[in-house]
Amino acid sequence: MITVIIGTNRADNIAQYFAIQYVKELQTQQSEEVQLLDLAAIPHDWFHPDMYILEKQSASLRAIQDQYILPANKFVFVVPEYNGGNPGALKAFIDGCSIRQYKGNFNRKKALLAGVASGKAGNLRGMDHLTGVLNYLGTVVMPTKNPYSEIELLLNDNKEITDPLTLKRIRDHVQEFIEF
Numbered sequence: 001m002i003t004v005i006i007g008t009n010r011a012d013n014i015a016q017y018f019a020i021q022y023v024k025e026l027q028t029q030q031s032e033e034v035q036l037l038d039l040a041a042i043p044h045d046w047f048h049p050d051m052y053i054l055e056k057q058s059a060s061l062r063a064i065q066d067q068y069i070l071p072a073n074k075f076v077f078v079v080p081e082y083n084g085g086n087p088g089a090l091k092a093f094i095d096g097c098s099i100r101q102y103k104g105n106f107n108r109k110k111a112l113l114a115g116v117a118s119g120k121a122g123n124l125r126g127m128d129h130l131t132g133v134l135n136y137l138g139t140v141v142m143p144t145k146n147p148y149s150e151i152e153l154l155l156n157d158n159k160e161i162t163d164p165l166t167l168k169r170i171r172d173h174v175q176e177f178i179e180f
Contacts (some may be wrong), residue, residue, distance in 0.1 A: 001033045002026055003072040006131075007079035009039045009089035014151050014159075015116050016040075018170075019078040021161050022114065025075070025174040037068045039089050051096050065097050070104050075111040075139070077179070079130060081123035086130055094133065107138030112177040113145045114170075122147020143178045146173050 004026070006019045019036060026034045046061035079086050097105050111134055115123025127145045133143050146169055148154065154163045162166060 001035065001072045001076045002076065003068045004034060004036050004041070004076040004078065005068075005090075006036070006038045006040065007077050007090040008082070008087040009044065010080075010087070011040050013040060013078040013080060014155070015078050017155060017159050017161060018114060018116050018148060018151070019076070021167070021170050022076050022078060022112075022174065025171055026178075029171075029174055030178050032074075035068055035072075037064070039093060046096055047092055051092075052099055054099050056101060057096070057157070061096055062100065065100060065105070069097050069106075070101060073109055075106075075109065076114070077111060077130060078114045078116060079123055079126055080125050081115060081117035081119065083096075084125050086123070086126040090130075091133070096138075098137065102137070106134060106135070109139055110177075110180060111124060111139050111141045112173065112180075114173065115145065115147045116151045117147070117149055117151060120149050122149040142177055144173065144176055146170070162163075 004019050006016050023034050023036050043060040044060040050056035089155050090133050113127045115127045117123045124147050131141045156162045
């Protein structure tokens with residue numbers, strides 16, 4: 001199973017449209033099950049000071065982990081740039097999952113990273129930082145990372161990616177990930 005993660009808890013974020021396109025490409029190019037985990041759409045009752053104590057973790061975090069993280073063998077992270085890095089919600093989520101079944105979450109699994117940003121760099125710094133975190137957890141990160149810049153210009157009025165070059169980049173990125 002492949003889990004595509006929208007790496008922000010911000011409502012109505014633009015990263016979701018890129019994540020949706022990655023899901024579509026994955027479903028088109030291969031037959032493995034694909035799930036979309038939107039950090040903005042999950043319960044946030046797990047984020048509290050005791051989240052690092054196994055016995056005090058919320059049932060909602062365990063359920064999300066059981067559905068999206070533990071059974072996945074591959075991850076696609078679509079991560080917007082926040083202040084030159086990644087959203088804190090993504091790091092907190094990864095940290096929260098790491099308390100329970102540490103080795104089963106990300107260890108020996110593969111990941112694709114796509115960065116999205118309104119600016120020119122496409123979250124390059126954030127993808128480098130996330131690579132370090134995932135490598136620490138034992139995840140093998142695909143070396144090719146796609147930064148998408150000036151993302152508002154890549155969407156039509158219906159919030160769909162219509163730019164042919166961007167669609168090709170996503171298609172090629174997914175194909176490389178399937179072969180990875």
